Amino acid sequence: MNLHSSVKRKLGEDKGYVFDKRLRYNVRQNESNCRFRDIVVRKEEGFTHVLLSSQTSDNNALTPEIMKEVCRALGNAAADDSKLLLLSAVGSVFCSGLDPSYLIGRLSTDRRKESSRIADAVRDFVLAFIHFKKPIVVAINGPALGLGASILPLCDVVWASERAWFQTPCAALRLTPSGCSSYTFPQILGVALTNEMLFCGRKLTAQEACSRGLVSQVFWPTTFNQEVMLRVKEMATCSAMVLEESKCLVRSILKSVLEEVNEKECQMLKQLWCSTKGLDALFSYLQNKVYDN
Template sequence: MEALAANGTDSLQRAVAGVTAVSGVAGKRRFEEQRSVFDKRLRFSVRQTESAYRYRDLVVKKQDGFTHILLSTKSSENNSLNPDVMKEMQSAMATAAADDSKLVLLSAVGSIFCFGLDFIYFIRRLTDDRKKESIKMAETIRTFVNTFIQFKKPIIVAVNGPAVGLGASILPLCDVVWANEKAWFQTPYTTYGQTPDACASLTFPRIMGVASANEMLLSGRKLTAQEACAKGLVSQVLWPGTFTQEVMVRIRELVTCNSVVLRESKALVRNANRAALEQANERECEALKRVWGSSQGVDSILKYLQKKIDEF
């Protein structure tokens, strides 16, 4: 088993690696202008350095009235989520919860929003100490998901590309979801030997009905952005060519609202379901411990990773 895990991991990593002198008045003016540009670039460079030091897998921008958190993972491929990424996300959201931000905008750098859990990271640990690591991993997910459930300010999501697994199931825990028309959504849990996460066992049936939810959670049906919008997973679909600009126009309209009004409005919508969501999160994480703690669960992940290698 350990040899198979190591070989599968190494092969997948190889595949991914194959598939970041002045004079006179005019001269003095030019000098001052150049110095001003240099000073601005230097300040920008310092801010970027500080951000890089603080967050390895995120880009966090404090804007006028909101905090913009972008997935830009260095420790995983395709903006996928491992414990390091999730802890950074929790840290950034905790900062935004405590400062004067009226809301959080969550998006991603590149053409992919989030490919869900980083199974390369997970399988390495599951094959070392299956029972202990399955508990640790499930608890990490539980804490991460609770961060979204308990966040008091509005969370706006701009889905620029594919949202898979946890990257899709987290969306109903946010407040507004705008999607690029080229984005798509999939929760192929059974394919890689996992049970639902991020309260999808509760939110998906409520949003889209039991039959459609089961199509996604059991058979892994892929939804286009328009289909996701029709089923209630997405608030609105925006044109790809102007996606970022349209998102920012809408965000700037939202941040003109009173911060107390935004928080209280969210509380009225969300608080009635908060306990149910926390309970669903707990149940799902207990199920993940049982699945990942079994040899069949590890085998399923290994088979999924091997299939991805073969497809590549």
């Protein structure tokens, strides 16, 4: 009788523990989502999942406000018990880079002040990736353009759907390189292909990006999410210390170089946006885009 009672009590305690764990998990989920507008943050078992899900821009384009939300999410994941971070996106586009409409709207009001503010936001956004000590896994479900593609070498594992493609048409967008791509792209892709991407807007397919080392693996679109989650969950079973120390060994030697490159790139963007020619070039780009449509 006593044994039966203790077993029942133990089962009740276990159920209560599971319920309490689920309740705390749901509370954390709700608290995370309430704090963000343009991204979704999910606290999973062993990792944090950040999804770009912009409500204020098209095609998950980046604005200073969105970049600040991503920085906050990375800061939270760095401080909690997450072993790694998964970055992905909602919709058919991973990220279309800096929003040109936003740039023109803000730079037209106060060019000097806004150029500094936006360039500083880009700098801090890129620094958040450079300084993040835990592994960052990126799942590219669709097109990644501009800054959305430039940050990929700052991440540790990049998986892409067959539908994904990559483009950094800096010259066409009237922008100079960002996201440390002026350094990382030549290192990974070679100078010739980097120049073609930056100056000519060369578009890389997922398979091309994989063969050149920008992407680790390419998966079929219909099973992409399942393949990613399976591998991320497996990574999350590893030792947190081993993951972090392994990343440190691979990345630490490049940290100061990337910081310097990021600073120079953002200074160049600031100068460009502060100039009349830079603003006129953005206007010209948007006008051409309207006529093309």
